[in-house]
Structures are given as C-alpha cells and as structure tokens.
Amino acid sequence: MTTISVEHVRKSFGKVVAVDDLSFATPPGAITAFLGPNGAGKTTTLRMILGLVTPDTGRVTVGGRPYRALEQPLRQVGAVLEATAFHPGLTAEAHLRALAIAAGIDEARVGEVLDLTGLDGAGGRRVRGFSLGMRQRLALATALLGDPGLLILDEPANGLDPAGMRWLRGFLRAYAMDGHGVLVSTHVLAEVEQIADHVVIIAAGRLRWSGPMPEAASLEELYLEVAG
Template sequence: MPAITVSHLSKSFGDVVAVDDLSFDVPSGAITAFLGPNGAGKTTTLRMILGLVTPTSGSTTIGGVPYRDLDRPLRKVGAVLEATAFHPGLTAQSHLDGVRIAAGLSAGRVGEVLDRVDLDAVKHRRIGGFSLGMRQRLALATALLGEPHLLVLDEPANGLDPAGMRWLRGFLRGYATDGHTVLVSTHVLAEIQQIADHVVIISAGRLRWNGPLDQERGLEDLYLEVAG
C-alpha cells in the first residue's frame, strides 16, 4: 500500500483554485520530491494530507486512513510545515518536553532527537534567539519525537546554510534507508535530485508529472519542461 494516497483532491479559497483534481500516490520506503512553482498548491496539498485544511472535494489518506482518524498520529507522521511557530520564550528542551508529554512519549526521546538534529549544544537557549536554520532543525526534531515512519516536510531546506543542506540530505537519506517514507516539497532542485527516488510535479494546482527520478534526464530540465 502507498504511504500516502491523494485522490481527486481539490481546494478553493474563494475564487482561487489552489488545488485542482489532484491525484497521486507516495510510495513507501522512498523519498518523494514534491515540486512546483510558487503558488502551485504544494503547501495546501500537504496541509490537506495532514488534516489541517479541509478539501473542497476529494480525499487523502495515510496508509489508507484519513489523518484525523489516525490513532496516535505523532507516532505515525512527523511534519515540518512552512513558518512553524514556536513560543519564543521557551528553550528548545522545554518546547520538546511539552510536545513529548502531550504525546505521551518517554522523556528519553527529547535527548535523542536533539542529538539527531545537532541541537544538543543550544538546548537551553530560548527559541526566540534561534536562527532560521536552527528553527528548521528544531521543527525536524519535533517531527521526529514520536519515531514516525513517515515525514512530511514543506521546504525544510529553507534557511539552511550549505553545511546544513548537506546535513539534511544525509539525514533524509539515512531515514529513508531505514525503510521510512519522506514526502518533501522544495525549490532546491540540485539538492533534492541527489536523494529523491520519486518525483511529483504540480503547477496551478494540477498534476504535471508523477514518476521515478530519471538521473540522466536531470530534474531541472524535467521541471522546466512540465512546470515552467
């Protein structure tokens, strides 16, 4: 069974058709790049997958189940969305503690995820003073708390420096090698080309491409041809 199924999904905001009869599957145990121009409908689609936006029509399921019907969702799906809001007065450690208590996870998980995203050294600093890249890492750490088998990431490379990009690449590759699934939206084609197994491209809310990554063709050429 696919990790995620998107089926005839549509979403309008007033007169704006953000997502238009979109259907695709996200294969399990692979990294799927979710691409498209600004305003294509990527974030809206990811938010519908995560039950944060109600579709106008169509449906989307995770392992065959709508997100809102998942039992213990934080243990199944980790999500990093655009502009994740943190309470600026909390430290990284206290933020993660709050989430892990709410989710009923063991105290040891906080140290493990801080370690995993290389934030251990700054865990007692207030998030209000964190750089964009540090916030991205903290968002990823939060997503990993429940040891989910599926990660849904909306532009996680945003704000990362070159070393951070390389780190994220290695992290995602390792995560998928363990048999986990990643659905990741990004505009950084050169980065994602190095690790993606599968590519979904949308434009103006519609599907333009869905298939395995063809390294010989080159992702940028494909993207510009179908979405540009």
C-alpha cells in the same frame, strides 16, 4: 510502512481553485520530492494531507486512513510546515518536553531528537536566540518526537548553511533506508537531484508529472516543461 494517497482531490477558496483533480501516491521507504512553482497548490495539498484543510472533493489518506482518524498521529507522521511556530521564551528542550508530555511520548525521546538533529548542545538555549537554520533543526526534532514512519517537510533546507544541507541530505537518506517515507516540498532542484527517489510535479493545482527520479540532467528540463 506509512504512505500517502491523494485521490482526485479538489480544493477551492472562493473563486480561486488551489488544487484541481490531483492524484498521486508516495512509495514506501523512499524520498518523494514534491515540486511546483509558487502558487502551484503545494502548501494547500500538504495541509490537506495533515487534516488542516478539508478537500471539497476527493480523498487523502495516510497509511490508508484520513489523518484526523489516526489514533496516534505523531507516532505515524512527523511534519514541518514552518520553522517559526515556537514560543521564543522557551528553551528547545522545554518546547520538546511539553509536546512529548501532551502526546504521551516518553520524555527520554527529547534528548534523542536533540542529538539526532545536532542540537544536543543547544537544548538549554531559548528559541529567541536561534538562527533560522537552528529553527529548522528544532522543527525537524519536533517532527521526529514520535519516531514516525513518515516525514512531511516543507522547504526543510531554508536557512541551512552548506554543512547543514549536507547533514540534512545524509539524515533523510538514512531515514529512508531504514524503511521510512519522506515527502519533501521544495523548489531547490539541486537538492532534489541528490536525495529524491521519486518526483511529483504540480502546476496550477494539477498533476503534471509523477514517477521515479529522472536523470539529473533532465530534471530541470522536465520541470521547466511541465511547470513553466
């Protein structure tokens, strides 16, 4: 099972310390909620996990190896950091097919991920006409192309209506029950209470709390105490 390990990581941008001696690990086959206020260092941490930013010190691994050392990264890790990185003139199907070809993934997978994300009826539509919620679904479909063992999602519920949020909860729960890992960066505590097995909270770039999901009634108190 693919898991994430962050070990004593530090990252600065000029005089600004974004992440400071941060360590945590995600359990296998579980949904881990990654929480923290704006500016806590969550996005920088996600980018270091995905090899987009190099830590000044420390080590970040996915499945025991740095992301950049993975031979077929899309088959091990699917990531959604933003739901806007699409060419507006392409259809959803064309976008996914181009990525599948580039990654050496069977093009039959395109139809499968469109179906998995509820976009099976929208594959022929151009992305410029998609709502934010549909773009979120397309971003998730993109992450699922390689049938990865781990998903990394940054605010995946943005733009989803209540029905879409219920669908996302069910999808992520089923995905984890199949033995996959999920790391969800979010600030929506109500969603965390309903889906997370494990919680990591950071503030000012440092780990404040990590452990199994606490009782729902105490999560908000814990978050406010350590991140406020």
